[in-house]
Amino acid sequence: MDLILGNAISWLFQPITAAYALAAIGIALHFGFTGLLNFGQAVFMAVGAYGFSISVKFFGLGFWPAVGVAVIASIAMAFLLGIPTLRLRSDYLAIVTIAAAEVFRFIVSTTSAQPVTGGPQGLNQYSEGFYAMNPIPVGHYKFWVWDFKQDDLFAIAVSWLVVTFFAVLLAILIRSPWGRVIKGIREDEDAVRSLGKNVYSYKMQSLVVGGLMGTFAGILFVLPTSVQPGNYGTTLTFYIWTILLLGGASTVIGSIVGAMIFWSLLSLTGDLLSTGVDNGTITFLTQNQVGAIRFMLVGVALMLLVIFRPQGIFGNKKELYFNA
Amino acid sequence: MNQSIPRSVGRKWLGIVALLFAFLIGGSTAFAATPTPSPTGDVATTFILGGKITDCGVGIPGIKISVTGPGTTANLVTDKKGLWEVQTPTTTRYLKDKFTVTLDKTTLPKDRVLIGTSTRTVVFNMVNSASAAFKLVPIDCGSTSPNQPKAAENPIVVALFNGINFGLMLAMAAIGLSLIYGTTGLSNFAHGEMVTIGALSTWVFNRVLGLDLIPAALLAILIVTAFGYAQDAFIWRPLRKKRIGLTQMMIVSIGLSMVVRYALQMIFGGDTKVLTQGETWSILGISMPAVNVICSALSVVVLVAYSLFLTKTRIGKATRAVSDNPSLAASTGIDVERIIRIVWIIAAVLTGIAGVFIGLYEQAAWDTGFWNLLLIFAAVTLGGLGTSAGAAVGAMIIGLLVELSTLVIPPDLKVAAALVVMILVLLVKPEGVLGKKQRIG
Numbered sequence: 001m002d003l004i005l006g007n008a009i010s011w012l013f014q015p016i017t018a019a020y021a022l023a024a025i026g027i028a029l030h031f032g033f034t035g036l037l038n039f040g041q042a043v044f045m046a047v048g049a050y051g052f053s054i055s056v057k058f059f060g061l062g063f064w065p066a067v068g069v070a071v072i073a074s075i076a077m078a079f080l081l082g083i084p085t086l087r088l089r090s091d092y093l094a095i096v097t098i099a100a101a102e103v104f105r106f107i108v109s110t111t112s113a114q115p116v117t118g119g120p121q122g123l124n125q126y127s128e129g130f131y132a133m134n135p136i137p138v139g140h141y142k143f144w145v146w147d148f149k150q151d152d153l154f155a156i157a158v159s160w161l162v163v164t165f166f167a168v169l170l171a172i173l174i175r176s177p178w179g180r181v182i183k184g185i186r187e188d189e190d191a192v193r194s195l196g197k198n199v200y201s202y203k204m205q206s207l208v209v210g211g212l213m214g215t216f217a218g219i220l221f222v223l224p225t226s227v228q229p230g231n232y233g234t235t236l237t238f239y240i241w242t243i244l245l246l247g248g249a250s251t252v253i254g255s256i257v258g259a260m261i262f263w264s265l266l267s268l269t270g271d272l273l274s275t276g277v278d279n280g281t282i283t284f285l286t287q288n289q290v291g292a293i294r295f296m297l298v299g300v301a302l303m304l305l306v307i308f309r310p311q312g313i314f315g316n317k318k319e320l321y322f323n324a
Numbered sequence: 325m326n327q328s329i330p331r332s333v334g335r336k337w338l339g340i341v342a343l344l345f346a347f348l349i350g351g352s353t354a355f356a357a358t359p360t361p362s363p364t365g366d367v368a369t370t371f372i373l374g375g376k377i378t379d380c381g382v383g384i385p386g387i388k389i390s391v392t393g394p395g396t397t398a399n400l401v402t403d404k405k406g407l408w409e410v411q412t413p414t415t416t417r418y419l420k421d422k423f424t425v426t427l428d429k430t431t432l433p434k435d436r437v438l439i440g441t442s443t444r445t446v447v448f449n450m451v452n453s454a455s456a457a458f459k460l461v462p463i464d465c466g467s468t469s470p471n472q473p474k475a476a477e478n479p480i481v482v483a484l485f486n487g488i489n490f491g492l493m494l495a496m497a498a499i500g501l502s503l504i505y506g507t508t509g510l511s512n513f514a515h516g517e518m519v520t521i522g523a524l525s526t527w528v529f530n531r532v533l534g535l536d537l538i539p540a541a542l543l544a545i546l547i548v549t550a551f552g553y554a555q556d557a558f559i560w561r562p563l564r565k566k567r568i569g570l571t572q573m574m575i576v577s578i579g580l581s582m583v584v585r586y587a588l589q590m591i592f593g594g595d596t597k598v599l600t601q602g603e604t605w606s607i608l609g610i611s612m613p614a615v616n617v618i619c620s621a622l623s624v625v626v627l628v629a630y631s632l633f634l635t636k637t638r639i640g641k642a643t644r645a646v647s648d649n650p651s652l653a654a655s656t657g658i659d660v661e662r663i664i665r666i667v668w669i670i671a672a673v674l675t676g677i678a679g680v681f682i683g684l685y686e687q688a689a690w691d692t693g694f695w696n697l698l699l700i701f702a703a704v705t706l707g708g709l710g711t712s713a714g715a716a717v718g719a720m721i722i723g724l725l726v727e728l729s730t731l732v733i734p735p736d737l738k739v740a741a742a743l744v745v746m747i748l749v750l751l752v753k754p755e756g757v758l759g760k761k762q763r764i765g
Contacts, residue, residue: 037571084751090571091511095705096750099743102698106740234698238578245575288594292586299582306575307568 004271006145011263018159019045019221020263024244024255025166026213032249033174034206035186037090040081040097041240043104044211046232047073048218050108050117053227056126058116063129067219074215078208086203098234109229117229124226130158155224162220163256166213171252173209182206242302248312257313262298270294375425377406385687386598388428401431403596404689431598482610483727489616491723492623493685497678497696498703498715499630500671506647506710507667510560511574514581515700516693518672520588522548522679523688527597537615545676552672555580556665564664581694589690596689619681626677627716630670634712643667647710699726699739702746708756717757722746 011017023041030038051070055061061069081100085093108117117123134154141148148156173179181202184192193199221231243262247254273290276282285293305312377384385404392398398410501515525547529540559580563573604611634640645653646663654660682692699722707718722742729741749757 084747084754088750088754091574091709092705092750092754094511094574095701096747099698099702099747103740103743103747106737110734110736112734112737238582241575241578289590292590295586296583296590299579299584299586302579302582303576306572306579307563307566310572 002145007271008264008268010146011267012260013156015155015159015220015224017259017263018163019217020240020243021256021259022163022166022220023214023217023240024259025170026210027240027244028249028255029170029206029210033186034182034203036203036207037094038097039094039237040101041214042232042236043077043101044074044214045218045221046104047077048215049222049227052219053123053126053222054116057123070215070219071212074211075208078211082204082207086200101237105229105232120229122226122228127223130223159220162216167252167256242298245305245312248315251314254312254314266294269297375408377402385596386431388431390426392424401595401598404687479731483731485610485612487724487727489620490727491720492620493678493681494699494703494723495627495716495719496623496674497700498719499712500675501700502704502710502712502715503667503671507664509570513577514584516697517581517584518548518552518675519679519682519693519696520690521551522676523683523692524588524592526680526683527599527688541680544680545673548676548679549669549672552668556668585691585694592690594690596687599683599688615684619684623681639666699742702743706746706749706756708758711758714756714758
């Protein structure tokens with residue numbers, strides 16, 4: 001029981017949780033503050049993951065230049081998606097971003113691209129440059145039921161530092177004059193346009209900045225693990241949306257707390273059900289079905305949230321953006 | 325980890341190459357289970373025995389394979405990528421043990437014949453990945469390989485045939501999605517699950533309960549219709565009454581799609597259910613599964629009947645009126661909610677038919693509809709949001725693009741090609757091929 005609880009609690013601060021939180025902060029800027037329906041956050045994460053890992057593995061770049069490549073690729077991707085769609089109604093951005101995310105996933109996972117992207121197997125072992133910067137002395141660090149290596153601690157610390165940086169950046173941005181304009185676009189595009197603002201340009205800036213957050217999330221996501229093309233499907237985007245709506249789309253802190261709650265609950269329900277199946281308390285399920293139940297719970301949570309508490313846990317109903 | 329049989333074996337043998345990989349995953353790699361001492365003192369690890377059955381690089385789903393070996397007996401069916409694998413919880417003392425892999429000849433496509441025995445023996449070795457090949461005839465790669473066109477079957481014509489086939493099925497599902505979008509404004513991400521339910525119900529009635537294909541298909545369509553009607557009655561109608569915004573409804577549909585999809589996975593498992601059966605017909609020198617030819621012909625009939633309904637009947641005209649402007653339609657005395665109910669039923673019938681046909685075309689699995697959902701959305705967007713004719717035209721374009729693209733690019737990129745073309749078309753003509761300018765806002 002301690003182990004299950006410890007597992008669930010560890011999801012509050014795992015690097016994966018941080019990555020999802022950061023990706024959700026990106027959509028908070030897109031959707032919660034600008035009103036853009038970005039259904040392709042997975043593509044920005046994939047650009048981060050692949051941009052970084054290919055730079056290291058294929059081009060032999062160091063850690064920082066590889067991050068630079070990912071950033072440039074992310075900005076290019078935002079322009080590529082934004083130019084055709086930002087002048088159109090919001091559902092066009094949704095369909096184009098979701099399609100672009102799938103196209104990207106197909107291209108990196110095709111066997112013909114195997115030498116560069118690793119094809120269906122993906123990539124691994126590109127993090128030496130990152131861990132080389134680790135100042136924490138080598139060893140095992142034990143707390144309660146957890147046992148961390150120095151590299152785990154470093155990954156956790158860096159991940160949350162990056163999340164904090166972007167969360168503060170977003171909080172500053174939305175309180176700035178720039179933030180007032182993008183919130184104006186969310187409320188009434190035409191009103192903002194009539195004030196002489198270039199709505200298209202502001203939307204593009206929002207797309208680029210939120211996409212960059214997704215890209216950094218993608219890098220954080222793969223630093224402690226490996227790059228698996230299957231991870232960047234539409235399910236990833238929908239998870240991030242669930243996290244965003246759980247915490248509150250028009251808040252900054254909501255994405256972070258949303259990610260923590262999401263992953264802890266997912267771990268807790270999964271572990272409890274698995275244990276139940278293992279020791280025979282739950283007889284109507286098999287281990288394979290436990291996985292499916294967790295996904296069903298995410299779906300139910302998403303539906304109930306959007307219907308009954310669309311502003312999320314921390315949201316303010318007045319600030320809620322849905323194009324009703 | 326994959327390796328392929330050298331192509332230089334000679335073209336006579338390359339009809340279908342069934343590759344078997346036996347690969348071994350040791351305790352230290354990322355995929356293996358944690359070694360735990362077993363009662364006998366051996367270290368138990370998870371070994372994965374798997375492979376891919378391909379027809380010139382494209383996986384063949386639905387081939388039955390059985391594996392026997394120490395501690396393992398498994399009956400498997402290849403998934404839609406032609407992959408199969410079995411986990412064999414075994415111990416290190418079995419490392420040199422032999423596994424026997426048997427291929428069920430009757431599940432091969434009808435025009436392929438196995439040469440030699442259908443059994444291969446694979447020996448596990450700590451470091452090597454073992455492989456064994458099944459050789460099959462006929463000789464040529466035919467439609468799916470751009471590199472080896474067969475003299476008798478022109479690959480362009482074959483791709484055209486397949487494209488029209490797939491496009492027609494997609495058209496019915498796309499019209500269903502477009503009808504609902506047109507009348508209620510809902511972009512329904514749970515639409516793919518209606519396709520899945522159609523395909524899986526056909527499998528249940530036909531293969532499990534043993535009904536003939538036609539009654540099985542009719543019952544499957546009935547089930548999808550009931551699901552569509554229930555979906556509207558219990559979810560979307562109350563939400564419309566609550567005046568929930570369209571974006572919110574769209575996200576609700578994403579949640580619904582996850583719930584239904586994983587419920588289906590729980591019930592039916594993650595494997596592919598084999599539906600296709602029967603003979604192949606030779607048309608214009610091209611051999612096609614008869615069932616696909618019949619499906620295409622029926623699709624045309626359904627589409628014509630639907631367009632007559634839309635243009636000639638009162639309800640059809642009312643549907644178009646609601647789709648154009650619900651408030652104006654209501655003010656002329658049309659009962660909008662009633663029309664929406666009818667639209668849901670028609671949409672579900674069309675999508676159900678599409679589900680049955682797609683199941684017969686590419687077999688049925690818990691995520692069949694999910695894989696096709698984006699193509700359905702692409703068809704609707706490409707044709708022009710909210711118009712039925714547009715959805716049909718868009719679906720034909722997407723269907724042809726998907727199949728024709730395999731002539732020039734690797735088959736695993738065919739869906740990507742269709743989506744890229746959709747994005748490019750939106751660049752120059754955002755209202756879609758048949759869309760009206762005012763719809764794009």
